[in-house]
Amino acid sequence: MANFNTHLNGAFAVSGIAALTIYKTGLIDDSGFLMCVALGTIGGLLPDLDSDNSTPIKLGFNLASFMFAFGLVMHWRDELSLLALMALWLAGYGFMRYVVFYIFTTMTVHRGVIHSVPYMAILGLGLTCLSYFVMDNALTTSWFYGLFLFGGALVHLSLDELYSVNLSGMKMKRSSGTAMKFYQHRDKWWYLLLYAVLALLVYFAPPFEPFWEQVHDPAPWAQLRVGMLPNILEDYFR
Template sequence: MANFNTHLNTAFMVSGTMSLTIYKAGLLDDSGFLMCVALGTIGGLLPDLDSDHSTPIKLGFNITSFVFAFGLVMHWRSELSLLALIVLWLAGYGFMRYAVFSIFTNMTVHRGVIHSVPYMAILGLALTYVSYDILHLSLTVSWFYGLFLFGGALVHLALDEIYSVNLSNMKLKRSSGTAMKFYQHKDKWWYLLLYVILALLVYFAPPFEPFWQQLSDPAPWAQLKVGILPEMIKNMQR
């Protein structure tokens, strides 16, 4: 299994390269470019949320606990005294960081259903839905956000599968096939639930055809060639 730094760096490089290409094609603005890089990198860490001692899960729960406690204080700030707000802050943080974290880690098994393609597809589609229908972002940006989150997760799963091959004698390790999986019989009911949720998200997802038409239009990609050719000509004339 690849380590945290390998997942982080690889996801950042892949998402950065893809985002820059799309940005230069004019399909993303400055903020969209930065968000796609960030989402692709985050996606590259998501599958390890089911590992009790992984850096992503610890960091994720620390941030979530802070945001939860902050939200509680902001909601009750005008109704409670300073001392009560401090107690509420500490109680809210402790509840998320220790109680909820303990429940989550006890319910999940490393390389279980979370560490799978359908689970990551659900997260990607959910982000697309939230971006378009709730945050009211453009259709193009919404689909790119979901795809980059999903793509980063696929990079993570692919890396884990690559690391399951013993390159010295080209043998598969015992971990082979446990990373990028679509189904596991021992968790069949969980996978049934995943695919039901995935089917519902696909049905209610923002329209994909207009996004695909824009993506398959050769005009934006022609700009990349126009930008590259003058540099090649200049280099040849030197």
């Protein structure tokens, strides 16, 4: 299985190259480029949320605990005393960081349903819906956001599968096939729920055809060919 740095660097590299290519076509703007790189990198860490000792889950719960405690304090700031707010802050942080974290790690198994393609597809499509319907982002931008998050997760799963091959002996390790999975019979009811949620998201998702037509428009890709190579190389190949 690939380690944290491998997942981080791999997702960042793939997302950066893909986002820069799309950016040069003009399909996304400056902020969209940065968001796509960030989302692709984050997606490359998401499948390890089911690992109790992974860096992403620790960082994620630390951040979530801080935000939860901050939200509690901001909500009650006008009604409670300073001492009560301090106690509320500590209680809120402790509840998220230790109680919720314990429940989450108890209920999840590493390389379980979270570490699967349909679960990552739900996160990507959910982000597309959130971006388009809630945040009022453009249709093309919203689809790119979801696709980059999902794509980063696929990079993670692919790296785990690649690392399950013993190249020196050309043998498959015991972990082979546990990363890039679409279904496991032992978790059939969880997968049934995943695919049901995924079907609902597909039904309510923003229209895909206009996005697909815009991506397939030859004009942006013709713009990409302009200035692809340094001038000295362009002159050489002419």
